[in-house]
Amino acid sequence: MTDRTGLLPFWKNYDRKLYLRAAILADELGYDSFWIPEAWGYEIFSLLTEMAIHTKQIKLGTGIVNCFSRSPGLLAMNAATVDEISEGRLILGLGTSGKRVIEGFHAREFDKPLTQLRDVIRVIRTLLSGRRLHESGAELHDYRPFELAMKPLRPDIPIYVAALKRKSITSIGELADGWIPTFWPYEKLSQGHAWIAEGAAKSGRDPGQIVTAPFTTVVPLGDAGIREARQIVSFYIGGMGDYYKQLLSGFGYAEECKRVDELYRDKKTRSQAADAVSDEMIEALTIAGDPKHCIAELKRRREYGIDLPILSLPTNLPWEMVELFIRTMAPTA
Structure with a gap:
């Protein structure tokens, strides 16, 4: 099947x-x-x-x-x-x-x-x-x-x-x-x-x-896919209101979400937000490689x-x- x-x-x-x-x-x-x-x-x-x-x-x-x-x-x-x-x-x-x-x-x-x-x-x-x-x-x-x-x-x-x-x-x-x-x-x-x-x-x-x-x-682009996955996760945490930040905080990612959100909300540091997405979050939320x-x-x-x-x-x-x-x-x- x-x-x-x-x-x-x-x-x-x-x-x-x-x-x-x-x-x-x-x-x-x-x-x-x-x-x-x-x-x-x-x-x-x-x-x-x-x-x-x-x-x-x-x-x-x-x-x-x-x-x-x-x-x-x-x-x-x-x-x-x-x-x-x-x-x-x-x-x-x-x-x-x-x-x-x-x-x-x-x-x-x-x-x-x-x-x-x-x-x-x-x-x-x-x-x-x-x-x-x-x-x-x-x-x-x-x-x-x-x-x-x-x-x-x-x-x-x-x-x-x-x-x-x-x-x-x-x-x-x-x-x-x-x-x-x-x-x-x-x-x-x-x-x-x-x-x-x-x-x-x-x-x-x-x-x-x-x-x-x-x-x-799913981002099947090798290392570039992992980088893209970080960008996507940071956008949902910082750019989509509080929905995903609250959800993921409840699953044990409160510190990561807080840091990503702080970086994303400030246009001067937004480009750094993706780097604050942990490897554990990438593995839990996306498929990349x-x-x-x-x-x-x-x-x-x-x-x-x-x-x-x-x-x-x-x-x-x-x-x-x-x-x-x-x-x-x-x-x-």
């Missing part, structure tokens, strides 16, 4: 034509899925529709779409439409995003994010299954008895959730089909799995059926409960380098 592997481009400086080409190649090489990010650039469901038309078998995922900027009903409509166009290949990846983006760009109040996320999942499940909206059990709004005025191709489109905190991860076990962690130390995944099992027990679900699909940084090592290490880490690693594609590089990465890390039987 071929190991499942996904691919994910970065949202910044997104090259639509290049990544369409990447999705077509990934489809030919047997990748499980191709995921599209969304921030404040391209709109995600339009991109997935384009990819659906040009591919045949590869699954197509939102990686991720936030649960605030579109109404829950519209998200259900988006999902049902793209799933039909792709002939049943959509995976709906959801998350809350953060206050700065939701209020500062989308002009929506960032209130009760976990409850909002749970409501969105309930509404989507209800509408896709052909039931009426007021039956969803949503907490934040009183819905009228609407139903979708079309028949979804699938009543059970998989829903994965990007989450880093305990309550959110527990909710995955209760309501969702997959967990998308980012920069979660692979040896600590068992903690997240235990929280998923707690949620699954509430709903009488089998936690073993819930997919663990981490966004995974020569291609043979990266391939073998990715396979080894599946033993820790990784079902579907979603590999971050190279950014700001020509097609030849992106193609080389895709071919190098392609799944094998």
Whole structure:
């Protein structure tokens, strides 16, 4: 049985034509899925529709779409439409995003994010299954008895959730089909799995059926790959708010995170931040080195409960380098 592997481009400086080409190649090489990010650039469901038309078998995922900027009903409509166009290949990846983006760009109040996320999942499940909206059990709004005025191709489109905190991860076990962690130390995944099992027990679900699909940084460029991995980790700690700093501090990297953050926040010392990322953090959070090592290490880490690693594609590089990465890390039987 071929190991499942996904691919994910970065949202910044997104090259639509290049990544369409990447999705077509990934489809030919047997990748499980191709995921599209969304921030404040391209709109995600339009991109997935384009990819659906040009591919045949590869699954197509939102990686991720936030649960605030579109109404829950519209998200259900988006999902049902793209799933039909792709002939049943959509995976709906959801998350809350953060206050700065939701209020500062989308002009929506960032209130009760976990409850909002749970409501969105309930509404989507209800509408896709052909039931009426007021039956969803949503907490934040009183819905009228609407139903979708079309028949979804699938009543059970998989829903994965990007989450880093305990309550959110527990909710995955209760309501969702997959967990998308980012920069979660692979040896600590068992903690997240235990929280998923707690949620699954509430709903009488089998936690073993819930997919663990981490966004995974792999840099198969030898020593240059290790240097690049340090840059990536320092960016997430110092440049992505407090999410990853808090997460990694809780896993025993508080001193390293504090030092990286201090260096990164000051533009005069930002170039030094990557050097403050320890070897232990690189090993725990990324896979870097020569291609043979990266391939073998990715396979080894599946033993820790990784079902579907979603590999971050190279950014700001020509097609030849992106193609080389895709071919190098392609799944094998």
